[in-house]
Amino acid sequence: MTIETNKIVIVKSNLGRFAFTKDETNNLVYQEIGNVNQIYFSTDKNEGGNLSDDWNIVNMLGLDDEYKTIVETAIKQLN
Numbered sequence: 397m398t399i400e401t402n403k404i405v406i407v408k409s410n411l412g413r414f415a416f417t418k419d420e421t422n423n424l425v426y427q428e429i430g431n432v433n434q435i436y437f438s439t440d441k442n443e444g445g446n447l448s449d450d451w452n453i454v455n456m457l458g459l460d461d462e463y464k465t466i467v468e469t470a471i472k473q474l475n
Contacts, residue, residue: 404435405473407466416470417451424471425451 404417406429413429427435427450454467 403474405470407470407473409462409466411462411466414466414470416454416467416474418474419451419453424454424467424474426454426467426470427451 402417404415406413406415415427415429415435417425419425429435456464456467459467
């Protein structure tokens with residue numbers, strides 16, 4: 397039997413709510429969560445909600461300090 401687990405962290409701040417996880421190649425990816433949308437997650441590229449369609453890779457170099465704090469919080473929780 398093979399068991400695979402994935403961890404998703406949700407960070408809430410005054411800038412919004414963001415879900416974070418890591419993709420198949422260990423990139424940190426995120427998805428903003430609004431009031432009505434759902435989190436879609438799948439590692440299967442043929443399923444809706446897969447990491448390459450609905451999640452974006454975090455670019456730390458392009459973030460201002462407030463967003464860096466959010467990302468750093470997510471990284472701590474994912475490790």
